[in-house]
Amino acid sequence: AQTVTQSQPEMSVQEAETVTLSCTYDTSENNYYLFWYKQPPSRQMILVIRQEAYKQQNATENRFSVNFQKAAKSFSLKISDSQLGDTAMYFCAFMKPGNQFYFGTGTSLTVIP
Amino acid sequence: EPEVTQTPSHQVTQMGQEVILRCVPISNHLYFYWYRQILGQKVEFLVSFYNNEISEKSEIFDDQFSVERPDGSNFTLKIRSTKLEDSAMYFCASTERTATNEKLFFGSGTQLSVL
Numbered sequence: 001a002q003t004v005t006q007s008q009p010e011m012s013v014q015e016a017e018t019v020t021l022s023c024t025y026d027t028s029e030n031n032y033y034l035f036w037y038k039q040p041p042s043r044q045m046i047l048v049i050r051q052e053a054y055k056q057q058n059a060t061e062n063r064f065s066v067n068f069q070k071a072a073k074s075f076s077l078k079i080s081d082s083q084l085g086d087t088a089m090y091f092c093a094f095m096k097p098g099n100q101f102y103f104g105t106g107t108s109l110t111v112i113p
Numbered sequence: 114e115p116e117v118t119q120t121p122s123h124q125v126t127q128m129g130q131e132v133i134l135r136c137v138p139i140s141n142h143l144y145f146y147w148y149r150q151i152l153g154q155k156v157e158f159l160v161s162f163y164n165n166e167i168s169e170k171s172e173i174f175d176d177q178f179s180v181e182r183p184d185g186s187n188f189t190l191k192i193r194s195t196k197l198e199d200s201a202m203y204f205c206a207s208t209e210r211t212a213t214n215e216k217l218f219f220g221s222g223t224q225l226s227v228l
Binding site for chain 2 (some may be wrong): 037044090093
């Protein structure tokens, strides 16, 4: 079974600073996908960034980037130039092709003005 | 950008009543899902649906739950006899699931409150 672990239940960062959210996962699969989803207070699930396991290059989306370490089964999210609108719950997720998504327990991020 | 639509946004029901949660997935998507999130907890998989049948379901998805795609556009989740512990946010999701486009798009959720 696949498991996703987010060891930081809560984090905070000053506005304009950089923060890194951690995620580790456990799988015996070689081909899979990893995601970070953002859930603001509205509770909508918003895709932030996606990484294919077969790609060595780390995914980036504007201020969001990942550090994907396949051997270590680590997938951290870096948010640069943090903005107040980044305040949300962040979920790391794993997906094996043709299968369901597995979510971590989430990290609550607060951006402090 | 196309989006998954869920109705209603809030549903309040009495314990033991039946509820139907409705979803309209993105039109060219073929795989559909229901997830739930109890307040303060992680998102949990309920069921996946493809080609008009359930492809996978979790332990949560017991005989009280059923899904249906009645008309080729709507995708519904029915809870036959609600329990207090069914109170949660229910998310519908869909994906195109091509070889190069594995993205799960979520609806905005239906908050179910069972009294």
